[in-house]
Amino acid sequence: MALTKTQFGYRRHPDQDRGAANIAEHAIVVVGAGPVGLSLAIDLAQRGQSVVLLDDADRIGEGSRAICFSKRSLEFWDRLGIGQRMVDKGVVWSVGKIFHGDSLLYQFNLLPEEGHKRPAFINLQQFYAEAYLVDRVEELPAVDLRWRNKVTGLEPHNDHVVLTIQTPDGPYRLAAQYVVACDGARSSLRQMVGAEFTGQVFEDQFLIADVKMTAAFPTERWFWFDPPFHAGRSALLHKQPDDIWRIDLQLNRLADPAVEKLPENVRPRIARMLGHDKFDFEWISLYKFQCRRMNKFIHGRVIFAGDAAHQVSPFGARGANSGLEDAENLAWKLDRVLRGTSPQALLESYHIERSAAADENIRESTRSTDFMAPNSHQEARLRKAVLSLARETEFGKRMVNGGRLSTPSVYDTPLSTADADSWHGGPRPGASMPDAPVAGARGEPMYLTDAFIGAGTSFALLEFSNGAAPELPDGLGTIRIGGKGGLEGGFADPTGLAARRYDAEPGAAYLLRPDGYVAARFRHPTRAALDAALARAAGHN
Amino acid sequence: MALSTRSNFAKPDDAFRAIVEAHRGLNDEQSADLDAALVLILANHIGDLDVLKEAIALAARRMLDTSQRQQQQQQQ
Numbered sequence: 001m002a003l004t005k006t007q008f009g010y011r012r013h014p015d016q017d018r019g020a021a022n023i024a025e026h027a028i029v030v031v032g033a034g035p036v037g038l039s040l041a042i043d044l045a046q047r048g049q050s051v052v053l054l055d056d057a058d059r060i061g062e063g064s065r066a067i068c069f070s071k072r073s074l075e076f077w078d079r080l081g082i083g084q085r086m087v088d089k090g091v092v093w094s095v096g097k098i099f100h101g102d103s104l105l106y107q108f109n110l111l112p113e114e115g116h117k118r119p120a121f122i123n124l125q126q127f128y129a130e131a132y133l134v135d136r137v138e139e140l141p142a143v144d145l146r147w148r149n150k151v152t153g154l155e156p157h158n159d160h161v162v163l164t165i166q167t168p169d170g171p172y173r174l175a176a177q178y179v180v181a182c183d184g185a186r187s188s189l190r191q192m193v194g195a196e197f198t199g200q201v202f203e204d205q206f207l208i209a210d211v212k213m214t215a216a217f218p219t220e221r222w223f224w225f226d227p228p229f230h231a232g233r234s235a236l237l238h239k240q241p242d243d244i245w246r247i248d249l250q251l252n253r254l255a256d257p258a259v260e261k262l263p264e265n266v267r268p269r270i271a272r273m274l275g276h277d278k279f280d281f282e283w284i285s286l287y288k289f290q291c292r293r294m295n296k297f298i299h300g301r302v303i304f305a306g307d308a309a310h311q312v313s314p315f316g317a318r319g320a321n322s323g324l325e326d327a328e329n330l331a332w333k334l335d336r337v338l339r340g341t342s343p344q345a346l347l348e349s350y351h352i353e354r355s356a357a358a359d360e361n362i363r364e365s366t367r368s369t370d371f372m373a374p375n376s377h378q379e380a381r382l383r384k385a386v387l388s389l390a391r392e393t394e395f396g397k398r399m400v401n402g403g404r405l406s407t408p409s410v411y412d413t414p415l416s417t418a419d420a421d422s423w424h425g426g427p428r429p430g431a432s433m434p435d436a437p438v439a440g441a442r443g444e445p446m447y448l449t450d451a452f453i454g455a456g457t458s459f460a461l462l463e464f465s466n467g468a469a470p471e472l473p474d475g476l477g478t479i480r481i482g483g484k485g486g487l488e489g490g491f492a493d494p495t496g497l498a499a500r501r502y503d504a505e506p507g508a509a510y511l512l513r514p515d516g517y518v519a520a521r522f523r524h525p526t527r528a529a530l531d532a533a534l535a536r537a538a539g540h541n
Numbered sequence: 542m543a544l545s546t547r548s549n550f551a552k553p554d555d556a557f558r559a560i561v562e563a564h565r566g567l568n569d570e571q572s573a574d575l576d577a578a579l580v581l582i583l584a585n586h587i588g589d590l591d592v593l594k595e596a597i598a599l600a601a602r603r604m605l606d607t608s609q610r611q612q613q614q615q616q617q
Contacts (some may be wrong), residue, residue: 389582
């Protein structure tokens with residue numbers, strides 16, 4: 001962890017000197033400086049909002065914790081200006097292998113095509129991600145990050161919230177128009193608003209060990225059912241930066257956590273797995289997990305995001321990535337509502353879109369977990385049948401569930417305008433924009449996701465030009481794609497992949513939301529249709 | 542497509558026999574393993590989730606009927 005700052009100082013803030021009758025008022029207070037809270041604060045700041053970001057600790061948490069960051073998360077971080085740093089440090093991967101016993105059952109490639117700026121996944125210890133996000137925050141005067149500021153009281157009002165905050169100098173209070181709780185699975189704000197957080201508790205125990213060793217295993221996700229080194233259970237091996245390897249072992253339901261966690265008990269298990277014991281422990285953690293979400297992500301002026309709002313099992317990399325998707329979904333909406341360019345009702349779409357995504361993530365990760373840890377003899381028997389069929393049939397391979405990895409949800413949302421034209425491919429309204437290679441004004445190679453960033457932070461129209469220059473609504477960013485030869489003030493599509501991935505012929509246009517999701521698409525947009533779709537996507541309904 | 546409950550085999554006895562014979566010589570555990578694999582193979586062959594769900598509902602309804610009958614008999 002050298003060269004990475006992880007310890008931060010508490011600093012007294014002038015807000016703490018104000019009297020009880022004269023407390024400071026802020027537009028947005030974000031609680032929790034984890035990956036979600038930090039990313040949200042950066043996004044809001046880049047949109048011109050001032051954000052107070054509170055964290056009860058004064059350091060970045062230890063242990064690797066989340067390690068898999070998805071393509072979608074990297075594209076979000078690109079917009080925040082830190083995607084490249086994450087990728088440079090991270091371990092890029094897209095291939096997963098599933099073993100049964102000691103033989104390979106099948107392998108999958110999560111990004112089997114070229115022409116994307118970002119890989120399917122990188123592995124990066126969460127503390128690196130957080131440290132890079134903190135560095136970015138420190139470049140942004142609009143984010144006021146206050147360490148060792150612990151929220152101990154929450155007083156909801158119609159149009160604001162008053163928080164009581166404990167610090168080393170004693171408590172103070174401040175008011176916020178909106179509070180976003182990104183304070184993790186054990187969210188204290190969730191308890192303060194009295195929200196239920198119910199769901200399924202899994203009895204199986206898993207042991208995570210991050211070990212340091214030099215090894216020549218490829219940078220792939222390896223998953224075993226019933227491996228010779230861990231009979232009857234499952235195991236996972238995955239590479240992280242700095243020669244750290246994530247090992248995840250399923251344990252007996254009745255195993256005693258205190259005993260299992262002892263390094264002298266963990267070591268022989270892992271030595272059996274690796275075939276040697278030339279490794280050191282970085283981090284050992286034993287966990288059970290739950291799949292659950294809040295009924296409502298919005299409680300008056302308090303909005304919940306990330307693990308505070310929903311929790312899933314770790315198989316599928318759906319925890320941190322879904323939290324980051326929450327942040328990118330919420331930032332532009334909150335910005336518009338605070339500016340008055342959208343009605344407050346726009347925020348309701350955050351709950352609609354992200355709670356449906358949470359349900360999907362819970363469903364997927366529950367299925368993976370049930371497959372790994374069958375609940376009955378018959379479930380175990382069905383799994384055994386799938387695993388044996390997978391040796392000789394394609395359908396069997398596809399049924400083997402060693403974790404279905406996170407992909408962005410497609411939103412069924414009131415912000416989308418239903419297709420009126422006929423499409424045979426491309427992202428439908430509610431889906432995130434696929435990337436594609438394009439060429440800039442001087443022929444320089446770049447990506448559609450870069451062009452999207454260049455088009456500003458508001459809505460953007462991705463046009464596949466037919467030469468006409470339609471009159472566009474004010475404030476709408478534009479990405480104009482010419483053919484192979486490009487066009488003045490626009491981009492070329494030298495490989496034709498952009499047109500193909502969007503099922504676009506000249507004249508077609510996609511209306512993109514500020515978070516890069518498709519709001520509407522047209523074969524030949526009219527000004528009236530664009531205005532209507534834009535109004536709908538901005539929550540004016 | 543809806544679940545077909547018409548008789549689809551020209552010789553239904555042959556089909557029934559083929560399944561019965563597959564279980565000959567197996568103990569309960571082995572039979573259950575065979576059935577599990579067979580269900581998955583046939584489900585994939587059908588390849589239609591709605592039909593599969595109808596088939597599951599039909600099978601489950603029969604189980605329910607059986608247990609209700611048993612309860613009634615016990616009450617008598």
